[in-house]
Amino acid sequence: MKKYFFPALKLTVVMVLLTAGIYPLLIAGISKLAPGKGDGVTVTNKGKVVGYANVGQQFTDDKYFQGRPSAVGYNAAGSGGSNKGPSNGDYLKVVQERIDTFLAHNPGVKKENIPAELVTASGSGLDPHLSPAAALLQVPRIAKLRNLPENKLNELVKENTKGPLLGMFGPSTVNVLRLNIALDNL
CATH class of the missing domain: 1.10.287 (Helix Hairpins)
Structure with missing residues (x-):
């Protein structure tokens, strides 16, 4: 032994x-x-830390760009997805509720034009990014509520769009927190 x-x-x-x-x-x-x-990379506005660059936040006011839904309530300590698939009835009900809410707040948008990331949570539940298309879809609502020209908001989205890594890996993205800070600073 x-x-x-x-x-x-x-x-x-x-x-x-x-x-x-x-x-x-x-x-x-x-x-x-x-x-x-x-x-972690903090995001500051006027000398005050307002969030983290890689953690999504909830924006409930219609005058802001809405980010991706979170399965964990944007709680970074409990990161995780819902683990429900497209055949789960409860999950489909939640997604339909998100679609209905988005359509109610964005009149004129058709259901088929809503990008998936606006109604489905990411795997971590904390994704801070949207596609430029998802951000641009919200421009008419925000322009109306803030009394701003749509072309100015379109340009703001374009300025806050980050291209693919090294120009070829992944999609272009818009960080919703940074975009909303830029929106407030207009």
């Missing part, structure tokens, strides 16, 4: 040191090189 016990004990101690000590410290050190220094 001693023949196997001590080598197994040594291996266990080495692996604990590697996986519970050295590896986490290495990853924490690497994260200090990332934007936000591993603490």
Whole structure:
């Protein structure tokens, strides 16, 4: 038994040191090189932190661009999707309610023109981005409520659109929080 016990004990101690000590410290050190220094990228407005760049927020006032729905109430501590698929009746009911709400707040929009991200939550429930098309679809409502010309809001969406990574990986996106801050600063 001693023949196997001590080598197994040594291996266990080495692996604990590697996986519970050295590896986490290495990853924490690497994260200090990332934007936000591993603490997340904060978004500020007039010197005050108003949110995080990679965490969605809920905007309920119609004079703002609405972001993607969240399955976790925009709680970053409880990140996760609904885990319900398109064959789940409860899920379909929630999506239909979101569609009905969007149509009620955006008269003139047809159901078939609503991008999926405006009525479905992301896998994390915290996605802060929309497609430019989803943002542009909301322009008429916001222009009317804020008494602004639509072309000015279209330009604002364009200015806040970030292209694909390296010009070819992924879609163009609009960060809703940054867009709404720019909207307030008009």
